Amino acid sequence: MNGDTGLAERFERERPRLRAVAYRLLGSLTEAEDAVQETWLRLARTDAAAVDNLDAWLTTVVARVSLNMLRSRAARREEPLEVRLPDPVVETPRPDADPAHAAVLADSVGLALLVVLDTLNPTERLAFVLHDMFGVPFDEIGPLVDRSPAAARQLASRARRRVRGQAPTPDPDLGRQRAVVDAFLTAARDGDFDALIAVLHPDVVLRSDGGSARARHTTVLTGAPEVAAQATTFGRLFPYARPVLVNGAAGVLVSAGGRPLSVMAFTVTGGLVVAVDVIADPRRLAVLGLDD
Numbered sequence: 254m255n256g257d258t259g260l261a262e263r264f265e266r267e268r269p270r271l272r273a274v275a276y277r278l279l280g281s282l283t284e285a286e287d288a289v290q291e292t293w294l295r296l297a298r299t300d301a302a303a304v305d306n307l308d309a310w311l312t313t314v315v316a317r318v319s320l321n322m323l324r325s326r327a328a329r330r331e332e333p334l335e336v337r338l339p340d341p342v343v344e345t346p347r348p349d350a351d352p353a354h355a356a357v358l359a360d361s362v363g364l365a366l367l368v369v370l371d372t373l374n375p376t377e378r379l380a381f382v383l384h385d386m387f388g389v390p391f392d393e394i395g396p397l398v399d400r401s402p403a404a405a406r407q408l409a410s411r412a413r414r415r416v417r418g419q420a421p422t423p424d425p426d427l428g429r430q431r432a433v434v435d436a437f438l439t440a441a442r443d444g445d446f447d448a449l450i451a452v453l454h455p456d457v458v459l460r461s462d463g464g465s466a467r468a469r470h471t472t473v474l475t476g477a478p479e480v481a482a483q484a485t486t487f488g489r490l491f492p493y494a495r496p497v498l499v500n501g502a503a504g505v506l507v508s509a510g511g512r513p514l515s516v517m518a519f520t521v522t523g524g525l526v527v528a529v530d531v532i533a534d535p536r537r538l539a540v541l542g543l544d545d
Contacts, residue, residue, distance in 0.1 A: 260301050264293055267308060271315045277382045278319040280339030280367045283540070288318045309393065316383055317397055323375035338462040338532055339367040341516050343506065343541060344498045362386075363500050364518040365528040368460065369420040373412050380405050381412035421520050421527045423502055430503035430521040431496065437519070437526055438505065441488035449481035454525040459483060464534025480529065490514065506543055513543040 271292060275285035292315040304310045341364055370378055376398040383389035383397075384405075391402040391409070398405060424430055433452055440448035459474040474480050494505040499518035507514045516538065520528035532538065 260296070263307065264296060264311070267311055271311055274312060274382070274387060275315050275319050276340075276342075277362055277367075277370070277386055278316065278378060279322060280371055282340040282342070284322055285319075288315055288322060291318045309389075312383070312387065312389060313393065313397065316379060316389075320375055320379050320397065323378065327375060337371075338460060338530055339364060339371065340537070341499045341504075341518055341530075341532060341541070342501075343504070343516055343543060346496060346498055363420075363423055363502055363520055364530045365423075365520040366416065366420040367500075368530065369416050372419075373415060376400070377408045377412040377415075380408035381416065384409045385413060421522045424521050424523070427503060429524065430519065433521045433524060433526060434496075434503045434505065434519045437484070438491045438494060441484040442491045444485050444488055446481055446485060449484055450477050452526055453477040453480055454522070454527040457525075457527055457529070459529040459531070461531040462534055462537075464536055467533050467535070508543070513538045513541075516541070516543070 268289060271289045272285055275288040276282065279285050279288065292311060295314050295318075296311065301307060370382070373381065379398060380391075380394050383394050384391060391405045394409075395402040395405040398408065400408065436452045437449065439445075440452065455477050456475065457477055457480050459472075459480045461472050461474075463471040474483055490507050490509075491505075493509045493514070494507045494517075497504050497506045497516070499516060502518065503521065504516065504518045506516055515531050515533040518528075518530040519526055520530075
């Protein structure tokens with residue numbers, strides 16, 4: 254029993270890292286939890302004493318489980334071009350957060366990056382996430398995708414080029430991000446089109462996921478004029494917006510009467526908003542537990 258207790262304690266220490274691996278691979282909080290739980294079940298059926306490197310073994314298992322889930326998802330998907338944003342990690346800003354918590358936020362993966370990861374095929378995504386984000390060597394990644402280490406390296410390289418070309422790098426200064434987001438919200442509330450244009454990148458992208466319940470809010474807009482026009486249309490809701498962190502970056506939660514209406518994630522680069530990702534699906538918002 255003591256051995257079982259020790260193994261459970263060891264697994265719990267590894268759980269946050271395993272959840273991070275699964276979330277980056279799946280972009281779904283619930284699926285990531287399922288993958289971590291399945292990893293625990295497999296560990297419980299394994300002779301852990303015979304495992305040379307338990308941390309590496311756990312990473313391999315959660316990655317393999319996540320890869321199978323990705324492949325199953327790809328096989329089920331009937332509308333590959335529909336707007337379906339990844340699950341956000343939403344937190345209230347904590348000025349008194351301890352250094353360890355601040356480090357976790359700094360290492361967060363932005364929603365815009367997860368959107369790009371969703372465009373990769375499952376093997377590319379696994380190779381990129383495991384190697385570039387978690388430092389797993391290619392000789393361990395290759396067997397997971399039935400490739401040689403050299404072929405796994407090529408998968409990660411292709412994914413890296415896609416990410417670099419499509420995923421903007423956020424400004425590292427959270428205060429600067431927040432100032433830009435606040436300027437965006439103020440301009441939208443005031444209906445100040447020119448002020449909105451001033452804080453938007455010319456090629457800004459707005460992605461809105463309303464789910465089946467709010468299908469009319471499901472759209473992709475590109476370009477500062479289009480996004481500014483949309484922002485002024487919904488500016489009347491922004492007085493109900495409060496600041497939150499969305500995947501470690503400046504964002505807002507819009508709610509009324511204690512009911513969440515949307516989560517907005519902003520990607521700010523060079524002092525301009527380059528991406529706005531909005532989740533307005535009531536079902537998904539309810540799962541996130543965002544009620545005031």
